[in-house]
Amino acid sequence: MPELIAPLAGNVWKVLIAVGDKVEMDDEVIILEALKMETPIYCDDAGTITELKVKEGDAVNEGDVLAVIG
C-alpha cells in the first residue's frame, strides 16, 4: 500500500486530510514546519487515506510514514 513519507525532519504544522478522504496525485496534504518555515507535502499517489499516522504538533524524522493511502 502506498505510503506518504516525510521528506524532511520537522514538526507537523497542519494536517489537511482525514481518514477516508479521497486524494489525487500532487494534492497538498500535510504541512510540516522546520526551522520556522512551512513546507507543504504533496501526495505521490491517488487513492483514499486509510490511515493517518501523525497529528498536528508531532515531531517527525525524515523517512517517517505520515499516512497510508489505499
Next chain:
Amino acid sequence: MIAESLREYTMLNILKELIYSSGAVSLTGGNLVMWMVAFVLLYLAIKKQYEPLLLLPIAFGILIVNLPLTFLMEPEHGLIWFFYHYGIEQDIIPPLIFLGLGAMIDLGPLIANPKTLLLGAGAQAGLYVTFFAAILFGFDLQEAGSIAIIGGADGPTTIYLTSKLAPHLLGATAVSAYAYMALVPIIQPPMMKLLTTDHERKIVMTKLRPVSKLQRICFPIVTGMTIMLVVPPAAPLISMLMLGNLFKESGVVERLTNAASNELMNIVTIFLGLSIGATMTASTFLSPKVLFIFFLGLFAFVVSTAAGLLMAKFMNLFLKDKINPLIGAAGVSAVPMAARCVHKVGSEANRRNYLLMYAMGPNVAGVIGTVVAAAILLKNLG
C-alpha cells in the same frame, strides 16, 4: 520694586539655565539625521519584522545616544558605555552568542555530508576579494579586514573582529552584516537563478545517511580541538560554539542547553543590540566611509554567494551523486536564513525538492568558515 526685579531676574536665570542645560540646544543636524535612521530601523523592526530581536534594541540605542548631554556613552560614566565596554570591547558577548548558537544548531547534516564543508569554505571567497577591494578604496588594513568579514554574513563574528581591528567602524559593519542577513531572501534568489540552470535546480539529492549519537557527540569535540590547534585565535568563538553544541548533543544537560539557547542568548542580545546602536553617534556614523562600508559589505556578500554556487557546480564535475548547486549559496553563514532561501528556490523549480536539511550542512560550515577566516585576519592584522 527692587525685590520684584530681583525675583524676575532669578526667574529668568533659572529659565535660561534650564534651556541651556537641556539637550535641545545642543542638538546638531547630525543628531536629527541619526534620529531618522533610528526611526527607519524601528519601523523596519516593528512593522516589517526584519530581525526585530536585534534591530529594535539597535534602533533604540541609536536614538538615545543621539540625545545630547545624556552622556550615555561617556567613558567610565555612561550606562551604555559599561554595556559596550564589558560586553563588546572586552569580547564577552559574541562568544556567549556562539554558545547559544551551538546549543541550537544541528551539525548532523554536516556530519552526514562532510563534503559540504568545502562549500562553507568556498563561500568565504567574497571575504578575501572584498579585503583587497576595501584597500583599493583607501581603507587601512584593519578597516579592510573588518569590512571584508561582512561577506561571511555572521553578526557575532563581524562584531568580534571589528571590535578588535577597527572599533570606530563597529556600528556600520554590524548593522550592514545584520541587514544583509535579513535581506538574504531578496539578494540571493536572483543570483541563484542566474548562476544555475533550471535542470540543476531540479536535482533531488540522495538521502542523508543517518548520524549516530556517538558521532554527534564526538564531532564538536574533535572539530573544535582541531580548529583551535590550527588557528588558536579562533578559540573564543569556536570553543563556545562547540561547547553549546556538546550541551545539546550530549542529551544530559538539557537545562544548560535551554539556558544557553534561550535565557542567556536573549539577555546578551539586549546588551548587544543596545551597545551596537550606541556606537552610532552622528559624529562617527555620518561619514562617507559608512556608505562605502555598506556598498563593500553588499559586494562581499554577493561574491560569497556566487563563490558558494560555483564551488558546488565545480564539485559536481567530480561527484557521482550530484549535489544541487543551490546549497552552495547557503555556504555564506546567515543561519538559517540562507538555508531557508535555498529550500524555497529549490522547491520553486521542483516542488518535491526539499533542500532545507541539505542546505544546513554548508550553512553551519559557513559559520565555522567565517570564524576561521576572522581568526586568520585577526592573527595577521591584529
